[in-house]
Amino acid sequence: MTFTDEQEALRETVRAVTERHAAPWKVLCDQVGVAGLAVPEAHGGLGAGLRELQVVAEELGRALVSAPFLGSVVLATQALLESGDHAAAARLLPRLAEGSVAALAWTPKNGAWDPDEVAFCANGPTLDGHAHYVLNGAGADVLLAVAETDQGIGLFELDPQHARIVPSTGMDETRDLAEFELVQTPATRIGTGDFRAGLRRVRDVACAVLAAEQAGAAARALDITVAYSKQREQFGRPIGGFQALKHRMADLHVLVETARSAAYAVSEPNVDVSRLAAVAKTYCSEAFSTVAAEMIQLHGGIAITWEHEAHRYFKRAHGTTHLFGQPHHHLSRITPTVM
Structure with missing residues (x-):
């Protein structure tokens, strides 16, 4: 394994912050830019790659930091980037780079995280279903969901006021999980075609x-x-x-x-x-x-x-x-x- 000087500096900075602060997430976002790590520079982020995400994750794992890193910085941000919807990316990614939290509702109760088996079904402009293990779902500002449509799997944005979100308690108290219960919940499609x-x-x-x-x-x-x-x-x-x-x-x-x-x-x-x-x-x-x-x-x-x-x-x-x-x-x- 080889790391660039910038990657080593990122590692040292994140470790120093986690050692000095009991709740380091705000400092990591405000002073290090971790929230926008994977967001392209055109949308206000740092435009970093997978290895930089891993470097930060390794240090957060060492300290068992409770933070919306996996749910927002990784899952939701990557979903928006993969959608190919430039308008949605231009509207949402700058918010995430500034520290807003996003959540992606995906898997049903079996927790398989299988791209061929998602929790929701689209019925026109609404979604129905029950998603489990939604990372950082309870406190998210931006809600994303994947659902089965007539044309395959689609990515959708939900209005937080219409989605029923139930915090769930797991064995690991440092991991924020929630369930999304949607019944004819209005949703806006992000991207076109099969998102599988x-x-x-x-x-x-x-x-x-x-x-x-x-x-x-x-x-x-x-x-x-x-x-x-x-x-x-x-x-x-x-x-x-x-x-x-x-x-x-x-x-x-x-x-x-x-x-x-x-x-x-x-x-x-x-x-x-x-x-x-x-x-x-x-x-x-x-x-x-x-x-x-x-x-x-x-x-x-x-x-x-x-x-x-x-x-x-x-x-x-x-x-x-x-x-x-x-x-x-x-x-x-x-x-x-x-x-």
């Missing part, structure tokens, strides 16, 4: 960015565990000095570094983004879950107390495993089906 291919590309970008977040969170969880193993004593010596635990943490280090490589492989030039995004989502989900489980075990009883941060990493690992499709869903995109 664009939705696949949106999912690939989301998986790649989430994989970087998982790698960052796994790395930080391992750092915390190693530091604790040097403090906790058994039989008159730190447990980190026992050979068996040294081997376990060495294995976890290799797992974390491999996960990071898998995540950033997606943003290398001239690669099969779709396939590598599936690889990254599958591998990083399992790697993070393994590290989080080991974190709980190696910390002992203190790890399951509310005061310790170990349980937060464990919950984030569980939540991200299901987000944007479970690993076995993506595994089927990597390996051919055997008849």
